[in-house]
Amino acid sequence: MSDRTTTKRPIADQMYDVLLQQFMSGARGPGQSLNIGALSRELDVSQTPLREALARLEHTGLVEREALRGYRVAPMMTRVEVQQLMEARLLLEPKLAEQAALRTTDEFLATLRETLDEFHRSAALADVETEGFDMYWRSDDRFHMTIAAQAGNPFLQMAYSALGGQIQRFRLFSKFGRTGARLAAPEHTAIYDAIAAGDATAAAEAMRAHVSGATERLLGE
Amino acid sequence: MSDRTTTKRPIADQMYDVLLQQFMSGARGPGQSLNIGALSRELDVSQTPLREALARLEHTGLVEREALRGYRVAPMMTRVEVQQLMEARLLLEPKLAEQAALRTTDEFLATLRETLDEFHRSAALADVETEGFDMYWRSDDRFHMTIAAQAGNPFLQMAYSALGGQIQRFRLFSKFGRTGARLAAPEHTAIYDAIAAGDATAAAEAMRAHVSGATERLLGE
DNA sequence: GTATCGACTATACTATACGATTAGCCAAGG
DNA sequence: CCTTGGCTAATCGTATAGTATAGTCGATAC
Numbered sequence: 001m002s003d004r005t006t007t008k009r010p011i012a013d014q015m016y017d018v019l020l021q022q023f024m025s026g027a028r029g030p031g032q033s034l035n036i037g038a039l040s041r042e043l044d045v046s047q048t049p050l051r052e053a054l055a056r057l058e059h060t061g062l063v064e065r066e067a068l069r070g071y072r073v074a075p076m077m078t079r080v081e082v083q084q085l086m087e088a089r090l091l092l093e094p095k096l097a098e099q100a101a102l103r104t105t106d107e108f109l110a111t112l113r114e115t116l117d118e119f120h121r122s123a124a125l126a127d128v129e130t131e132g133f134d135m136y137w138r139s140d141d142r143f144h145m146t147i148a149a150q151a152g153n154p155f156l157q158m159a160y161s162a163l164g165g166q167i168q169r170f171r172l173f174s175k176f177g178r179t180g181a182r183l184a185a186p187e188h189t190a191i192y193d194a195i196a197a198g199d200a201t202a203a204a205e206a207m208r209a210h211v212s213g214a215t216e217r218l219l220g221e
Numbered sequence: 222m223s224d225r226t227t228t229k230r231p232i233a234d235q236m237y238d239v240l241l242q243q244f245m246s247g248a249r250g251p252g253q254s255l256n257i258g259a260l261s262r263e264l265d266v267s268q269t270p271l272r273e274a275l276a277r278l279e280h281t282g283l284v285e286r287e288a289l290r291g292y293r294v295a296p297m298m299t300r301v302e303v304q305q306l307m308e309a310r311l312l313l314e315p316k317l318a319e320q321a322a323l324r325t326t327d328e329f330l331a332t333l334r335e336t337l338d339e340f341h342r343s344a345a346l347a348d349v350e351t352e353g354f355d356m357y358w359r360s361d362d363r364f365h366m367t368i369a370a371q372a373g374n375p376f377l378q379m380a381y382s383a384l385g386g387q388i389q390r391f392r393l394f395s396k397f398g399r400t401g402a403r404l405a406a407p408e409h410t411a412i413y414d415a416i417a418a419g420d421a422t423a424a425a426e427a428m429r430a431h432v433s434g435a436t437e438r439l440l441g442e
Numbered sequence: 443g444t445a446t447c448g449a450c451t452a453t454a455c456t457a458t459a460c461g462a463t464t465a466g467c468c469a470a471g472g
Numbered sequence: 473c474c475t476t477g478g479c480t481a482a483t484c485g486t487a488t489a490g491t492a493t494a495g496t497c498g499a500t501a502c
Contacts, residue, residue: 008461010288010486037451046488048269051453052276059280061379067231068452068495081375088376091316154302155309155384158282162383163376229495231453258484267455272486289462289485 012049016056023062023073023165025134026172034063034071060165074165077173079219085166086215092160093144093211094204099151101195101203108150109196115143116192123181136181137171143188147195147207173218180217187213233270237277244283244294244386246355247393255284255292281386295386298394300440306387307436313381314365314432315425320372322416322424329371330417336364337413344402357402358392364409368416368428394439401438408434 022028034054040047054071057063065071077085100108119139125132141164148160174180187210194202243249255275261268275292278284286292298306321329340360346353362385369381395401408431415423 012486013288035451036453048272048487051269051273052486055273055276056279058277059383067234070452084374085376087374088380091312091377092380095312153305153308155306155387156312158387159309159313159380159383162380166376166379233453256484269454273453291485 010049011045012052012056015043015045015049015053018043019053019057020060020062023057023060024137024168026175028073030073030076030169030172032073034073036070059162061162062165062168074169077169082170082173082215082219085163085170086211088163089167089211090208092156092163093148094207096148096151096156096160097191097195097207098200098204099153099156100147101198101200103150103152104195104198105150108146112143112146112150112192112195115139115146116188119143119188120185123185126181133175137168140171140184141168147191170218180214183217184210184214231270232266233273233277236264236266236270236274239264240274240278241281241283244278244281245358245389247396249294251294251297251390251393253294255294257291280383282383283386283389295390298390303391303394303436303440306384306391307432309384310388310432311429313377313384314369315428317369317372317377317381318412318416318428319421319425320374320377321368322419322421324371324373325416325419329367333364333367333371333413333416336360336367337409340364340409341406344406347402354396358389361392361405362389368412391439401435404438405431405435 028034036047036050036054039050043050054063054065058065058071062074063071064074118135122132122135122139126136144167145161145164148157151157187206191203191206191210194206249255257268257271257275260271264271275284275286279286279292283295284292285295340357343353343356343360347357365388366382366385369378372378408427412424412427412431415427
């Protein structure tokens with residue numbers, strides 16, 4: 001009778017989301033060690049689902065594990081790492097944007113448009129409000145992920161999402177400087193326009209410019 | 222108990238290796254469901270480390286999980302997936318080969334040379350012996366991984382290893398057709414030669430030719 | 443500095459319990 | 473007869489608690 005979508009979600013999955021959220025938002029600082037016993041008491045679940053969640057979180061790069069020594073939140077990024085991450089993004093993201101531009105649908109464009117608008121709204125706040133930063137990276141993430149999904153190649157998407165957590169570390173890194181949210185907004189618009197026009201080459205170029213721009217704004221501080 | 226061998230390595234890590242090995246070698250067939258209780262009895266460990274190992278194995282793509290329904294070995298690849306995987310590899314691997322060619326060291330070249338020789342030896346067997354197939358994909362894997370590591374960008378390497386398990390599924394797919402091991406051998410040599418010469422452009426091109434070749438040999442069957 | 447001690451913690455096993463899935467069976471309806 | 477639907481029981485994933493073992497790490501003593 002009641003809809004079947006109300007199937008209970010395993011606690012391990014819930015803990016995955018909770019912890020991911022906390023790492024993404026910076027609620028648990030870089031390098032902080034994660035005591036499973038303490039987490040168990042704090043989140044009021046047993047250790048079993050926590051261990052499972054942490055094991056799955058390892059591949060996001062937001063948490064690191066050392067055998068017999070436990071888990072810890074990934075440390076702050078170095079400048080070299082930021083540059084290496086940019087290189088990796090410069091290889092993947094223009095390609096993803098290019099493919100997405102070739103496979104646009106009305107629904108996709110509508111969704112992307114939504115994330116774009118949300119990004120603009122949050123970008124205006126990210127420079128002033130601390131709470132706005134949360135909304136900012138969330139919509140930034142959604143924008144890039146939506147494009148990656150539309151590229152239609154699950155393997156490329158998989159390779160990109162392997163970087164997803166790292167890109168979030170990149171964003172958190174920028175939190176402690178001045179955010180470039182206001183400058184990123186027009187770049188997102190340019191990407192959207194190129195994709196909406198179905199111009200694959202322009203989409204790739206706009207994405208390249210955006211990734212370079214974001215990195216240089218950060219490193220230039 | 223009476224077992225005196227002080228295992229320095231956590232059982233969860235050992236199980237990860239054991240299961241990975243079994244998935245890689247095809248010992249557990251595509252689509253086969255993995256009963257944790259049965260695995261526990263079969264491997265003579267409790268369910269705790271098994272759950273942890275399986276959770277970590279999920280990101281390799283060799284095993285899939287459905288909430289409340291358990292784990293299963295990833296199903297056979299479709300032809301479309303093979304092509305999509307090739308696209309992803311064509312984006313990443315030439316770049317990795319290019320970067321590796323720019324950062325060669327004596328030690329790296331010696332290691333790569335070893336994997337190359339081993340590949341040649343095993344390629345000769347892979348067409349005749351079934352046991353040779355195991356050695357074949359193992360040295361193929363090592364060859365590509367060694368190059369990816371030498372590229373010196375941990376994020377690119379991360380993106381590539383996110384595909385690692387999928388590439389293994391690709392190899393297993395080929396097991397049931399004729400293997401192109403003999404044809405792949407000279408391609409590996411060409412890649413090695415270009416890298417050893419420090420010719421980044423040629424290395425990228427050789428890698429591109431190899432990945433295309435391997436895929437087309439498989440799809441052409 | 444090195445060695446040892448002890449607290450803390452990761453790891454592992456066992457037993458137990460609950461709930462969801464699934465397969466098999468049976469009955470009603472075509 | 474075959475299909476459809478629902479009930480039941482077995483199976484299995486998930487979760488908890490308690491306990492045991494062993495490795496890590498800081499502190500203390502030599």
